[in-house]
Amino acid sequence: MAALAAGLALHVGVGTALAADGYHSRYAERFQALPALPPIPANNSLTAEKVELGKMLFFEPRISASGVISCATCHNPALGWSDRIPRAVGHAGQVGERNTPTVLNSGFFTAQFWDGREPDLEGQALGPIEAEVEMNMPLDQALQRIKEFEIYHEKFAEAFGGAPGEAITLANVAKALASFQRTLNTPNSPFDRYLQGDLQALSDSQKRGMAAFVDNGCTACHTGPALTDSLFHRIQVPGSSDLGRYLVTGDENDQYRFKTPTLRNVAVTYPYFNNGATATLEEATQIMAREMLGREFDEQTIKDVVAFLHSLTGEMPDVQVPALP
Structure with missing residues:
Protein backbone atom coordinates (compact mmCIF):
# COMPACT_ATOMS: atom_id res chain seq x y z
CA MET A 1 0.00 0.00 0.00
CA ALA A 2 2.82 2.37 0.83
CA ALA A 3 4.41 1.78 -2.59
CA LEU A 4 1.06 2.31 -4.31
CA ALA A 5 0.51 5.52 -2.38
CA ALA A 6 3.96 6.74 -3.31
CA GLY A 7 3.33 5.92 -6.95
CA LEU A 8 0.02 7.75 -6.95
CA ALA A 9 1.63 10.74 -5.27
CA LEU A 10 4.35 10.81 -7.92
CA HIS A 11 1.76 10.59 -10.70
CA VAL A 12 -0.27 13.39 -9.15
CA GLY A 13 2.90 15.44 -8.68
CA VAL A 14 3.85 15.11 -12.33
CA GLY A 15 0.33 15.95 -13.42
CA THR A 16 0.29 19.00 -11.17
CA ALA A 17 3.63 20.18 -12.54
CA LEU A 18 2.45 19.73 -16.12
CA ALA A 19 -0.69 21.68 -15.38
CA ALA A 20 1.38 24.43 -13.79
CA ASP A 21 3.58 24.75 -16.89
CA GLY A 22 1.38 26.84 -19.15
CA TYR A 23 3.73 26.35 -22.08
CA HIS A 24 3.47 22.57 -21.92
CA SER A 25 -0.30 22.51 -21.57
CA ARG A 26 -0.76 24.96 -24.41
CA TYR A 27 1.90 23.95 -26.91
CA ALA A 28 3.21 20.41 -26.34
CA GLU A 29 0.30 18.76 -28.14
CA ARG A 30 1.30 20.63 -31.31
CA PHE A 31 4.44 18.50 -31.61
CA GLN A 32 5.50 14.86 -31.79
CA ALA A 33 8.46 13.30 -30.02
CA LEU A 34 10.89 11.54 -32.33
CA PRO A 35 10.49 7.74 -32.31
CA ALA A 36 13.55 5.51 -32.14
CA LEU A 37 12.93 4.29 -35.71
CA PRO A 38 11.09 5.65 -38.75
CA PRO A 39 8.46 3.68 -40.70
CA ILE A 40 9.96 0.57 -42.35
CA PRO A 41 8.75 -0.23 -45.88
CA ALA A 42 7.15 -3.62 -46.46
CA ASN A 43 9.53 -4.42 -49.31
CA ASN A 44 12.70 -3.71 -47.33
CA SER A 45 12.54 -5.17 -43.85
CA LEU A 46 15.13 -3.81 -41.44
CA THR A 47 17.67 -6.46 -40.45
CA ARG A 182 17.05 4.42 -41.32
CA THR A 183 19.09 3.74 -38.19
CA LEU A 184 20.66 7.22 -38.14
CA ASN A 185 18.12 8.78 -35.81
CA THR A 186 18.52 11.22 -32.93
CA PRO A 187 15.87 10.69 -30.25
CA ASN A 188 15.91 11.97 -26.67
CA SER A 189 16.68 15.61 -27.41
CA PRO A 190 15.89 18.10 -24.62
CA PHE A 191 12.72 18.94 -26.53
CA ASP A 192 11.66 15.29 -26.71
CA ARG A 193 12.22 14.93 -23.00
CA TYR A 194 10.10 18.03 -22.43
CA LEU A 195 7.28 16.65 -24.57
CA GLN A 196 7.42 13.47 -22.51
CA GLY A 197 6.98 15.37 -19.26
CA ASP A 198 10.42 16.54 -18.12
CA LEU A 199 9.58 20.19 -17.59
CA GLN A 200 13.15 21.03 -16.61
CA ALA A 201 14.51 19.86 -19.97
CA LEU A 202 13.91 23.29 -21.56
CA SER A 203 15.04 26.68 -20.33
CA ASP A 204 12.59 29.56 -20.03
CA SER A 205 14.01 31.05 -23.22
CA GLN A 206 13.51 27.77 -25.09
CA LYS A 207 9.91 27.58 -23.89
CA ARG A 208 9.28 31.13 -25.10
CA GLY A 209 10.89 30.18 -28.40
CA MET A 210 8.61 27.16 -28.70
CA ALA A 211 5.61 29.42 -28.12
CA ALA A 212 6.82 31.94 -30.71
CA PHE A 213 7.45 29.09 -33.15
CA VAL A 214 3.83 27.96 -32.86
CA ASP A 215 2.19 31.37 -32.56
CA ASN A 216 3.91 32.65 -35.69
CA GLY A 217 2.78 29.70 -37.78
CA CYS A 218 6.09 27.87 -38.20
CA THR A 219 4.38 24.55 -37.49
CA ALA A 220 2.40 24.89 -40.73
CA CYS A 221 5.47 23.50 -42.53
CA HIS A 222 7.74 22.25 -39.76
CA THR A 223 5.51 19.51 -38.45
CA GLY A 224 5.61 15.80 -37.62
CA PRO A 225 8.32 13.99 -35.68
CA ALA A 226 11.13 15.30 -37.93
CA LEU A 227 9.67 18.82 -38.03
CA THR A 228 9.19 18.81 -41.79
CA ASP A 229 6.10 18.26 -43.92
CA SER A 230 8.36 17.00 -46.77
CA LEU A 231 6.43 19.37 -49.05
CA PHE A 232 7.66 22.18 -51.27
CA HIS A 233 7.42 25.89 -50.56
CA ARG A 234 8.55 28.91 -52.51
CA ILE A 235 11.50 30.77 -51.04
CA GLN A 236 14.28 32.81 -52.60
CA VAL A 237 17.15 33.13 -50.19
CA PRO A 238 19.97 35.64 -50.69
CA GLY A 239 22.48 34.62 -53.35
CA SER A 240 20.41 31.81 -54.89
CA SER A 241 18.97 31.62 -58.40
CA ASP A 242 18.19 27.88 -58.09
CA LEU A 243 14.75 27.08 -59.56
CA GLY A 244 14.27 24.15 -57.19
CA ARG A 245 11.29 21.84 -57.68
CA TYR A 246 10.65 23.33 -61.15
CA LEU A 247 13.71 21.49 -62.47
CA VAL A 248 11.94 18.23 -61.63
CA THR A 249 8.36 18.99 -62.66
CA GLY A 250 8.68 21.70 -65.32
CA ASP A 251 5.67 23.38 -63.71
CA GLU A 252 6.20 27.14 -63.54
CA ASN A 253 4.33 27.19 -60.23
CA ASP A 254 7.19 25.15 -58.77
CA GLN A 255 9.87 27.76 -59.47
CA TYR A 256 11.95 28.42 -56.33
CA ARG A 257 10.07 25.79 -54.36
CA PHE A 258 12.19 23.58 -52.10
CA LYS A 259 11.43 20.79 -49.67
CA THR A 260 10.97 21.91 -46.10
CA PRO A 261 14.22 20.95 -44.34
CA THR A 262 14.09 19.08 -41.07
CA LEU A 263 14.77 21.18 -37.99
CA ARG A 264 16.02 18.21 -36.01
CA ASN A 265 19.70 18.88 -35.13
CA VAL A 266 19.57 22.15 -37.05
CA ALA A 267 22.03 23.75 -34.63
CA VAL A 268 24.78 21.36 -35.77
CA THR A 269 23.98 21.15 -39.50
CA TYR A 270 24.91 24.64 -40.60
CA PRO A 271 25.17 26.47 -43.01
CA TYR A 272 21.56 26.84 -44.09
CA PHE A 273 19.16 26.82 -47.03
CA ASN A 274 19.57 25.28 -50.45
CA ASN A 275 22.67 27.32 -51.29
CA GLY A 276 24.28 27.14 -47.85
CA ALA A 277 25.01 30.86 -47.89
CA THR A 278 23.46 31.56 -44.49
CA ALA A 279 25.92 30.86 -41.72
CA THR A 280 23.97 31.30 -38.49
CA LEU A 281 20.63 30.27 -37.02
CA GLU A 282 19.95 33.87 -36.09
CA GLU A 283 20.21 34.97 -39.71
CA ALA A 284 18.29 31.93 -40.96
CA THR A 285 15.44 32.58 -38.51
CA GLN A 286 15.09 36.18 -39.63
CA ILE A 287 15.15 35.18 -43.30
CA MET A 288 12.37 32.67 -42.66
CA ALA A 289 10.32 35.27 -40.80
CA ARG A 290 10.74 37.72 -43.65
CA GLU A 291 10.31 35.36 -46.61
CA MET A 292 7.68 32.95 -45.29
CA LEU A 293 5.80 34.99 -42.71
CA GLY A 294 6.17 38.51 -44.10
CA ARG A 295 7.40 40.00 -40.84
CA GLU A 296 10.51 40.98 -38.93
CA PHE A 297 11.22 39.31 -35.61
CA ASP A 298 12.53 41.50 -32.81
CA GLU A 299 15.85 40.68 -31.17
CA GLN A 300 14.32 38.85 -28.20
CA THR A 301 12.11 36.68 -30.39
CA ILE A 302 15.11 35.71 -32.52
CA LYS A 303 17.06 34.83 -29.39
CA ASP A 304 14.24 32.70 -28.00
CA VAL A 305 13.48 30.87 -31.26
CA VAL A 306 17.17 30.08 -31.74
CA ALA A 307 17.33 28.77 -28.17
CA PHE A 308 14.35 26.53 -28.96
CA LEU A 309 16.05 25.26 -32.12
CA HIS A 310 19.09 24.26 -30.06
CA SER A 311 16.81 22.06 -27.95
CA LEU A 312 16.15 19.91 -31.04
CA THR A 313 19.65 18.42 -31.02
CA GLY A 314 19.24 14.78 -30.09
CA GLU A 315 21.51 11.89 -29.21
CA MET A 316 23.77 11.14 -32.16
CA PRO A 317 23.87 7.56 -33.46
CA ASP A 318 26.81 5.55 -32.18
CA VAL A 319 28.36 4.32 -35.42
CA GLN A 320 31.77 2.70 -35.59
CA VAL A 321 33.49 3.27 -38.92
CA PRO A 322 33.78 -0.20 -40.50
CA ALA A 323 37.01 -1.87 -41.54
CA LEU A 324 36.71 -2.24 -45.30
CA PRO A 325 38.22 -5.00 -47.42
Whole structure:
Protein backbone atom coordinates (compact mmCIF):
# COMPACT_ATOMS: atom_id res chain seq x y z
CA MET A 1 0.00 0.00 0.00
CA ALA A 2 2.82 2.37 0.83
CA ALA A 3 4.41 1.78 -2.59
CA LEU A 4 1.06 2.31 -4.31
CA ALA A 5 0.51 5.52 -2.38
CA ALA A 6 3.96 6.74 -3.31
CA GLY A 7 3.33 5.92 -6.95
CA LEU A 8 0.02 7.75 -6.95
CA ALA A 9 1.63 10.74 -5.27
CA LEU A 10 4.35 10.81 -7.92
CA HIS A 11 1.76 10.59 -10.70
CA VAL A 12 -0.27 13.39 -9.15
CA GLY A 13 2.90 15.44 -8.68
CA VAL A 14 3.85 15.11 -12.33
CA GLY A 15 0.33 15.95 -13.42
CA THR A 16 0.29 19.00 -11.17
CA ALA A 17 3.63 20.18 -12.54
CA LEU A 18 2.45 19.73 -16.12
CA ALA A 19 -0.69 21.68 -15.38
CA ALA A 20 1.38 24.43 -13.79
CA ASP A 21 3.58 24.75 -16.89
CA GLY A 22 1.38 26.84 -19.15
CA TYR A 23 3.73 26.35 -22.08
CA HIS A 24 3.47 22.57 -21.92
CA SER A 25 -0.30 22.51 -21.57
CA ARG A 26 -0.76 24.96 -24.41
CA TYR A 27 1.90 23.95 -26.91
CA ALA A 28 3.21 20.41 -26.34
CA GLU A 29 0.30 18.76 -28.14
CA ARG A 30 1.30 20.63 -31.31
CA PHE A 31 4.44 18.50 -31.61
CA GLN A 32 5.50 14.86 -31.79
CA ALA A 33 8.46 13.30 -30.02
CA LEU A 34 10.89 11.54 -32.33
CA PRO A 35 10.49 7.74 -32.31
CA ALA A 36 13.55 5.51 -32.14
CA LEU A 37 12.93 4.29 -35.71
CA PRO A 38 11.09 5.65 -38.75
CA PRO A 39 8.46 3.68 -40.70
CA ILE A 40 9.96 0.57 -42.35
CA PRO A 41 8.75 -0.23 -45.88
CA ALA A 42 7.15 -3.62 -46.46
CA ASN A 43 9.53 -4.42 -49.31
CA ASN A 44 12.70 -3.71 -47.33
CA SER A 45 12.54 -5.17 -43.85
CA LEU A 46 15.13 -3.81 -41.44
CA THR A 47 17.67 -6.46 -40.45
CA ALA A 48 21.04 -6.34 -38.75
CA GLU A 49 22.65 -7.88 -41.84
CA LYS A 50 21.31 -5.19 -44.17
CA VAL A 51 22.30 -2.43 -41.78
CA GLU A 52 25.85 -3.75 -41.45
CA LEU A 53 26.21 -4.09 -45.22
CA GLY A 54 24.70 -0.64 -45.76
CA LYS A 55 27.20 0.84 -43.32
CA MET A 56 30.09 -0.68 -45.26
CA LEU A 57 28.75 0.69 -48.54
CA PHE A 58 28.13 4.12 -46.97
CA PHE A 59 31.82 4.39 -46.07
CA GLU A 60 33.09 2.64 -49.24
CA PRO A 61 35.12 5.12 -51.39
CA ARG A 62 35.89 2.64 -54.17
CA ILE A 63 32.41 3.02 -55.64
CA SER A 64 33.48 6.48 -56.78
CA ALA A 65 35.45 7.20 -59.94
CA SER A 66 38.37 8.63 -57.96
CA GLY A 67 38.33 5.88 -55.36
CA VAL A 68 38.43 8.42 -52.54
CA ILE A 69 34.86 9.73 -52.21
CA SER A 70 32.18 7.88 -50.25
CA CYS A 71 28.71 8.80 -49.02
CA ALA A 72 30.38 9.68 -45.72
CA THR A 73 32.58 12.26 -47.43
CA CYS A 74 29.67 14.68 -47.61
CA HIS A 75 27.62 13.07 -44.83
CA ASN A 76 30.35 13.12 -42.20
CA PRO A 77 29.38 11.63 -38.81
CA ALA A 78 31.58 14.19 -37.07
CA LEU A 79 29.78 17.09 -38.75
CA GLY A 80 26.14 16.30 -38.03
CA TRP A 81 26.17 13.78 -40.91
CA SER A 82 26.58 16.70 -43.31
CA ASP A 83 29.70 18.63 -44.38
CA ARG A 84 29.26 22.15 -42.94
CA ILE A 85 30.31 23.88 -46.13
CA PRO A 86 27.97 25.99 -48.28
CA ARG A 87 27.83 23.60 -51.24
CA ALA A 88 29.04 20.05 -51.58
CA VAL A 89 32.45 19.38 -53.14
CA GLY A 90 32.64 16.18 -55.17
CA HIS A 91 34.56 14.51 -57.99
CA ALA A 92 37.67 16.40 -59.13
CA GLY A 93 36.88 19.23 -56.74
CA GLN A 94 33.65 20.16 -58.46
CA VAL A 95 31.30 22.28 -56.37
CA GLY A 96 27.65 21.29 -56.54
CA GLU A 97 24.70 23.62 -56.82
CA ARG A 98 23.23 22.89 -53.40
CA ASN A 99 24.01 22.50 -49.74
CA THR A 100 24.39 18.96 -48.44
CA PRO A 101 21.37 18.02 -46.30
CA THR A 102 21.95 15.85 -43.26
CA VAL A 103 20.94 12.20 -43.47
CA LEU A 104 19.98 12.18 -39.79
CA ASN A 105 16.34 11.13 -39.36
CA SER A 106 15.95 10.97 -43.15
CA GLY A 107 13.85 7.83 -42.87
CA PHE A 108 11.03 10.04 -41.62
CA PHE A 109 10.98 12.10 -44.84
CA THR A 110 8.45 11.34 -47.58
CA ALA A 111 10.55 13.17 -50.17
CA GLN A 112 14.32 13.14 -50.63
CA PHE A 113 16.72 15.79 -51.95
CA TRP A 114 16.02 19.53 -51.90
CA ASP A 115 13.80 19.16 -54.98
CA GLY A 116 12.06 15.94 -53.89
CA ARG A 117 13.01 14.05 -57.03
CA GLU A 118 12.95 10.76 -55.12
CA PRO A 119 10.21 9.65 -52.71
CA ASP A 120 12.24 7.42 -50.40
CA LEU A 121 15.70 6.38 -49.29
CA GLU A 122 15.85 3.45 -51.71
CA GLY A 123 15.27 5.85 -54.61
CA GLN A 124 17.78 8.33 -53.25
CA ALA A 125 20.61 5.91 -52.54
CA LEU A 126 22.10 5.40 -56.00
CA GLY A 127 21.85 8.97 -57.32
CA PRO A 128 24.99 10.39 -55.68
CA ILE A 129 27.08 7.43 -56.87
CA GLU A 130 26.50 8.18 -60.54
CA ALA A 131 26.16 11.98 -60.32
CA GLU A 132 29.03 13.58 -62.24
CA VAL A 133 29.61 16.27 -59.63
CA GLU A 134 29.49 13.81 -56.72
CA MET A 135 30.99 10.30 -56.99
CA ASN A 136 30.93 10.09 -60.80
CA MET A 137 30.79 6.31 -61.04
CA PRO A 138 28.50 4.63 -63.60
CA LEU A 139 26.31 2.24 -61.65
CA ASP A 140 27.32 -0.86 -63.61
CA GLN A 141 30.96 -0.08 -62.85
CA ALA A 142 30.17 0.48 -59.18
CA LEU A 143 28.56 -2.94 -59.09
CA GLN A 144 31.59 -4.55 -60.69
CA ARG A 145 33.86 -2.82 -58.18
CA ILE A 146 31.86 -4.28 -55.31
CA LYS A 147 32.06 -7.75 -56.84
CA GLU A 148 35.86 -7.61 -56.75
CA PHE A 149 35.80 -8.23 -52.99
CA GLU A 150 34.88 -11.63 -51.61
CA ILE A 151 33.60 -10.17 -48.36
CA TYR A 152 30.86 -8.33 -50.25
CA HIS A 153 29.73 -11.59 -51.86
CA GLU A 154 29.33 -12.98 -48.35
CA LYS A 155 27.67 -9.90 -46.89
CA PHE A 156 25.11 -9.56 -49.69
CA ALA A 157 24.23 -13.26 -49.41
CA GLU A 158 23.78 -12.90 -45.64
CA ALA A 159 21.57 -9.83 -46.09
CA PHE A 160 19.46 -10.91 -49.05
CA GLY A 161 19.86 -14.66 -49.44
CA GLY A 162 20.86 -16.63 -52.49
CA ALA A 163 24.23 -17.87 -53.62
CA PRO A 164 27.26 -15.61 -53.12
CA GLY A 165 27.38 -13.10 -55.98
CA GLU A 166 23.75 -13.46 -57.06
CA ALA A 167 22.54 -10.98 -54.44
CA ILE A 168 24.91 -8.21 -55.54
CA THR A 169 22.42 -6.11 -57.50
CA LEU A 170 21.76 -2.39 -57.73
CA ALA A 171 18.39 -2.85 -56.06
CA ASN A 172 20.05 -4.52 -53.11
CA VAL A 173 22.76 -1.87 -52.90
CA ALA A 174 19.98 0.70 -52.60
CA LYS A 175 18.11 -1.37 -50.00
CA ALA A 176 21.21 -1.86 -47.88
CA LEU A 177 22.14 1.83 -47.94
CA ALA A 178 18.56 2.79 -47.12
CA SER A 179 18.47 0.32 -44.23
CA PHE A 180 21.60 1.78 -42.69
CA GLN A 181 20.32 5.33 -43.07
CA ARG A 182 17.05 4.42 -41.32
CA THR A 183 19.09 3.74 -38.19
CA LEU A 184 20.66 7.22 -38.14
CA ASN A 185 18.12 8.78 -35.81
CA THR A 186 18.52 11.22 -32.93
CA PRO A 187 15.87 10.69 -30.25
CA ASN A 188 15.91 11.97 -26.67
CA SER A 189 16.68 15.61 -27.41
CA PRO A 190 15.89 18.10 -24.62
CA PHE A 191 12.72 18.94 -26.53
CA ASP A 192 11.66 15.29 -26.71
CA ARG A 193 12.22 14.93 -23.00
CA TYR A 194 10.10 18.03 -22.43
CA LEU A 195 7.28 16.65 -24.57
CA GLN A 196 7.42 13.47 -22.51
CA GLY A 197 6.98 15.37 -19.26
CA ASP A 198 10.42 16.54 -18.12
CA LEU A 199 9.58 20.19 -17.59
CA GLN A 200 13.15 21.03 -16.61
CA ALA A 201 14.51 19.86 -19.97
CA LEU A 202 13.91 23.29 -21.56
CA SER A 203 15.04 26.68 -20.33
CA ASP A 204 12.59 29.56 -20.03
CA SER A 205 14.01 31.05 -23.22
CA GLN A 206 13.51 27.77 -25.09
CA LYS A 207 9.91 27.58 -23.89
CA ARG A 208 9.28 31.13 -25.10
CA GLY A 209 10.89 30.18 -28.40
CA MET A 210 8.61 27.16 -28.70
CA ALA A 211 5.61 29.42 -28.12
CA ALA A 212 6.82 31.94 -30.71
CA PHE A 213 7.45 29.09 -33.15
CA VAL A 214 3.83 27.96 -32.86
CA ASP A 215 2.19 31.37 -32.56
CA ASN A 216 3.91 32.65 -35.69
CA GLY A 217 2.78 29.70 -37.78
CA CYS A 218 6.09 27.87 -38.20
CA THR A 219 4.38 24.55 -37.49
CA ALA A 220 2.40 24.89 -40.73
CA CYS A 221 5.47 23.50 -42.53
CA HIS A 222 7.74 22.25 -39.76
CA THR A 223 5.51 19.51 -38.45
CA GLY A 224 5.61 15.80 -37.62
CA PRO A 225 8.32 13.99 -35.68
CA ALA A 226 11.13 15.30 -37.93
CA LEU A 227 9.67 18.82 -38.03
CA THR A 228 9.19 18.81 -41.79
CA ASP A 229 6.10 18.26 -43.92
CA SER A 230 8.36 17.00 -46.77
CA LEU A 231 6.43 19.37 -49.05
CA PHE A 232 7.66 22.18 -51.27
CA HIS A 233 7.42 25.89 -50.56
CA ARG A 234 8.55 28.91 -52.51
CA ILE A 235 11.50 30.77 -51.04
CA GLN A 236 14.28 32.81 -52.60
CA VAL A 237 17.15 33.13 -50.19
CA PRO A 238 19.97 35.64 -50.69
CA GLY A 239 22.48 34.62 -53.35
CA SER A 240 20.41 31.81 -54.89
CA SER A 241 18.97 31.62 -58.40
CA ASP A 242 18.19 27.88 -58.09
CA LEU A 243 14.75 27.08 -59.56
CA GLY A 244 14.27 24.15 -57.19
CA ARG A 245 11.29 21.84 -57.68
CA TYR A 246 10.65 23.33 -61.15
CA LEU A 247 13.71 21.49 -62.47
CA VAL A 248 11.94 18.23 -61.63
CA THR A 249 8.36 18.99 -62.66
CA GLY A 250 8.68 21.70 -65.32
CA ASP A 251 5.67 23.38 -63.71
CA GLU A 252 6.20 27.14 -63.54
CA ASN A 253 4.33 27.19 -60.23
CA ASP A 254 7.19 25.15 -58.77
CA GLN A 255 9.87 27.76 -59.47
CA TYR A 256 11.95 28.42 -56.33
CA ARG A 257 10.07 25.79 -54.36
CA PHE A 258 12.19 23.58 -52.10
CA LYS A 259 11.43 20.79 -49.67
CA THR A 260 10.97 21.91 -46.10
CA PRO A 261 14.22 20.95 -44.34
CA THR A 262 14.09 19.08 -41.07
CA LEU A 263 14.77 21.18 -37.99
CA ARG A 264 16.02 18.21 -36.01
CA ASN A 265 19.70 18.88 -35.13
CA VAL A 266 19.57 22.15 -37.05
CA ALA A 267 22.03 23.75 -34.63
CA VAL A 268 24.78 21.36 -35.77
CA THR A 269 23.98 21.15 -39.50
CA TYR A 270 24.91 24.64 -40.60
CA PRO A 271 25.17 26.47 -43.01
CA TYR A 272 21.56 26.84 -44.09
CA PHE A 273 19.16 26.82 -47.03
CA ASN A 274 19.57 25.28 -50.45
CA ASN A 275 22.67 27.32 -51.29
CA GLY A 276 24.28 27.14 -47.85
CA ALA A 277 25.01 30.86 -47.89
CA THR A 278 23.46 31.56 -44.49
CA ALA A 279 25.92 30.86 -41.72
CA THR A 280 23.97 31.30 -38.49
CA LEU A 281 20.63 30.27 -37.02
CA GLU A 282 19.95 33.87 -36.09
CA GLU A 283 20.21 34.97 -39.71
CA ALA A 284 18.29 31.93 -40.96
CA THR A 285 15.44 32.58 -38.51
CA GLN A 286 15.09 36.18 -39.63
CA ILE A 287 15.15 35.18 -43.30
CA MET A 288 12.37 32.67 -42.66
CA ALA A 289 10.32 35.27 -40.80
CA ARG A 290 10.74 37.72 -43.65
CA GLU A 291 10.31 35.36 -46.61
CA MET A 292 7.68 32.95 -45.29
CA LEU A 293 5.80 34.99 -42.71
CA GLY A 294 6.17 38.51 -44.10
CA ARG A 295 7.40 40.00 -40.84
CA GLU A 296 10.51 40.98 -38.93
CA PHE A 297 11.22 39.31 -35.61
CA ASP A 298 12.53 41.50 -32.81
CA GLU A 299 15.85 40.68 -31.17
CA GLN A 300 14.32 38.85 -28.20
CA THR A 301 12.11 36.68 -30.39
CA ILE A 302 15.11 35.71 -32.52
CA LYS A 303 17.06 34.83 -29.39
CA ASP A 304 14.24 32.70 -28.00
CA VAL A 305 13.48 30.87 -31.26
CA VAL A 306 17.17 30.08 -31.74
CA ALA A 307 17.33 28.77 -28.17
CA PHE A 308 14.35 26.53 -28.96
CA LEU A 309 16.05 25.26 -32.12
CA HIS A 310 19.09 24.26 -30.06
CA SER A 311 16.81 22.06 -27.95
CA LEU A 312 16.15 19.91 -31.04
CA THR A 313 19.65 18.42 -31.02
CA GLY A 314 19.24 14.78 -30.09
CA GLU A 315 21.51 11.89 -29.21
CA MET A 316 23.77 11.14 -32.16
CA PRO A 317 23.87 7.56 -33.46
CA ASP A 318 26.81 5.55 -32.18
CA VAL A 319 28.36 4.32 -35.42
CA GLN A 320 31.77 2.70 -35.59
CA VAL A 321 33.49 3.27 -38.92
CA PRO A 322 33.78 -0.20 -40.50
CA ALA A 323 37.01 -1.87 -41.54
CA LEU A 324 36.71 -2.24 -45.30
CA PRO A 325 38.22 -5.00 -47.42
